[in-house]
Amino acid sequence: MSERPFLRMDNIHKSFGEIIVSAGVTLEVEEGEIHSLLGENGAGKSVLMSILCGILSPNSGQIIYKGRPLNIGSPREAIRHRIGMVHQHFMLVPNLTVAENYVLGQGSPLRLIHDMEKVHARIRELSDRYGLGVRPDAVIEDLSVGEQQRVEILKVLYHGTDLLILDEPTAVLTPQETDRLLDLMRGLVKDGKTVIFISHKLDEVMRVSDRISVMRDCRVVHTTRVADTDPRELARLMVGRDVLMELPRAPADPGDVVLSVEGLSCRNDLGLPALRDIGLQVRRGEIVGVAGVSGNGQTELALAIAGLLPIDSGRLALNGRDITGLSPAEINARAFAHIPEDRHKMGILMPLSLAENAILERYDQPPFAARGMLQRRRIAAHTRDLIARFRIKTPDEEERIANLSGGNQQKLVVARELARDPDFILVSQLTRGIDIGAIEFILQEMLKQRDAGRAILLISTELEELFAICDRILVMFHGQILGEVPADRSRLEEVGLLMAGQKAGHVAQEA
Numbered sequence: 001m002s003e004r005p006f007l008r009m010d011n012i013h014k015s016f017g018e019i020i021v022s023a024g025v026t027l028e029v030e031e032g033e034i035h036s037l038l039g040e041n042g043a044g045k046s047v048l049m050s051i052l053c054g055i056l057s058p059n060s061g062q063i064i065y066k067g068r069p070l071n072i073g074s075p076r077e078a079i080r081h082r083i084g085m086v087h088q089h090f091m092l093v094p095n096l097t098v099a100e101n102y103v104l105g106q107g108s109p110l111r112l113i114h115d116m117e118k119v120h121a122r123i124r125e126l127s128d129r130y131g132l133g134v135r136p137d138a139v140i141e142d143l144s145v146g147e148q149q150r151v152e153i154l155k156v157l158y159h160g161t162d163l164l165i166l167d168e169p170t171a172v173l174t175p176q177e178t179d180r181l182l183d184l185m186r187g188l189v190k191d192g193k194t195v196i197f198i199s200h201k202l203d204e205v206m207r208v209s210d211r212i213s214v215m216r217d218c219r220v221v222h223t224t225r226v227a228d229t230d231p232r233e234l235a236r237l238m239v240g241r242d243v244l245m246e247l248p249r250a251p252a253d254p255g256d257v258v259l260s261v262e263g264l265s266c267r268n269d270l271g272l273p274a275l276r277d278i279g280l281q282v283r284r285g286e287i288v289g290v291a292g293v294s295g296n297g298q299t300e301l302a303l304a305i306a307g308l309l310p311i312d313s314g315r316l317a318l319n320g321r322d323i324t325g326l327s328p329a330e331i332n333a334r335a336f337a338h339i340p341e342d343r344h345k346m347g348i349l350m351p352l353s354l355a356e357n358a359i360l361e362r363y364d365q366p367p368f369a370a371r372g373m374l375q376r377r378r379i380a381a382h383t384r385d386l387i388a389r390f391r392i393k394t395p396d397e398e399e400r401i402a403n404l405s406g407g408n409q410q411k412l413v414v415a416r417e418l419a420r421d422p423d424f425i426l427v428s429q430l431t432r433g434i435d436i437g438a439i440e441f442i443l444q445e446m447l448k449q450r451d452a453g454r455a456i457l458l459i460s461t462e463l464e465e466l467f468a469i470c471d472r473i474l475v476m477f478h479g480q481i482l483g484e485v486p487a488d489r490s491r492l493e494e495v496g497l498l499m500a501g502q503k504a505g506h507v508a509q510e511a
């Protein structure tokens with residue numbers, strides 16, 4: 001251990017009642033490095049970083065920062081010490097501008113109005129310096145996810161930072177946006193800043209880090225220089241066993257058509273055309289992937305199929321029966337499972353328990369309801385079964401789902417939907433926020449579902465995920481399906497070209 005590290009978190013303990021969430025963590029970070037933090041879902045990464053930036057206070061342990069003990073009780077104090085964090089879920093107010101978000105809570109409104117020109121100028125200066133492309137007068141809700149993230153990072157820089165913590169910043173980014181973010185992180189380090197980076201994506205961690213610490217069971221179990229390790233070793237350290245990088249699978253044996261989409265066109269919530277004449281079929285016993293750079297209509301495709309977005313024209317059928325224009329509840333009732341892209345908006349209800357979330361769409365149906373009464377023992381037993389099978393980290397089924405780590409919330413959504421014995425499974429961003437050990441398990445589960453004769457449509461921006469389990473891949477570009485490619489890794493380049501709008505040697509016209 002070095003004499004005087006930039007940051008040393010020493011023997012940090014934290015528990016909520018009986019639940020231990022930090023079990024004597026010791027972590028050292030050197031000045032001017034990118035230090036990655038890896039660990040399974042629920043290993044305690046976010047909790048540790050929340051302690052470092054004053055959101056949670058530890059029960060015991062010490063933090064030495066820039067050679068002095070650090071005792072902070074709020075994020076505001078952390079900012080004073082030039083420690084800034086970008087959280088897994090953005091904390092911006094959607095209907096305010098970038099500049100308004102930055103000055104929220106910063107003083108009297110009258111003075112702020114007067115100073116707004118200066119605020120705008122400072123945002124422009126920082127944005128130019130780091131190539132962030134952030135406009136101070138842009139309204140948050142009009143920005144893409146990648147842009148919102150740059151706004152969050154610039155917010156930390158705006159308040160002044162020497163230590164920047166990024167909690168799973170790439171989970172929602174396109175590969176291009178990720179490259180841009182990794183470049184930005186290197187630029188910040190060149191500028192003398194220190195970065196702590198949390199990610200489940202080992203390739204990114206290997207590309208960008210100087211050093212890596214691995215957490216398990218709420219402790220740091222290993223710290224290494226990136227040159228002294230490889231993804232296989234990191235995976236083993238995280239999960240405690242070897243993780244299969246390639247899943248064995250038999251060729252598909254597709255049966256009858258389960259989902260059929262014909263001539264589907266619709267608009268997005270701004271009234272602009274989002275889908276143009278989409279046609280596709282998913283058969284029993286196959287997994288059809290939908291690839292594409294995010295924002296090319298994939299979100300609208302999932303919403304339209306689930307009955308959550310009105311369509312302009314076209315026809316949807318499930319098991320040969322017309323479902324066009326049916327309500328989401330009516331579609332749901334027809335052996336239709338949906339794992340949505342945004343679990344917070346659509347997948348779960350935060351104030352409710354795991355057990356309540358586990359039966360969200362079925363609370364009024366047998367075996368969970370009888371004679372108008374909830375069958376609490378049955379619901380509890382069912383939820384305990386899901387918790388055990390999907391290794392969801394929680395004290396019990398009565399825990400509020402809001403208290404689970406992000407990846408464990410996603411596991412519950414997947415477990416609940418697969419338990420519904422569906423004919424058709426609509427999935428968006430299946431493994432977002434999930435650790436590699438659990439990804440291996442969930443992808444294997446999807447293959448089992450396929451082999452049991454279910455039809456699966458998997459919409460994803462992760463090509464790895466698509467190539468791992470799909471049988472064929474459709475590529476979306478500007479609201480259309482530009483091509484179909486067998487899910488064979490040798491065809492990766494073709495998929496990449498289609499994603500960029502290039503088809504058989506020519507560039508697709510923007511309609």
Ligand SMILES: Nc1ncnc2c1ncn2[C@@H]1O[C@H](COP(=O)(O)OP(=O)(O)OP(=O)(O)O)[C@@H](O)[C@H]1O
Nearest residue numbers: 016021041042043044045046047403404405406407
């Ligand atoms: N307020 C809380 N009350 C009870 N338990 C909590 C609370 N906040 C976090 N936990 C628990 O602390 C543990 C660590 O959670 P944390 O969010 O740090 O995990 P993580 O390593 O960031 O996981 P992920 O990769 O899924 O984001 C989890 O088991 C979680 O359920």
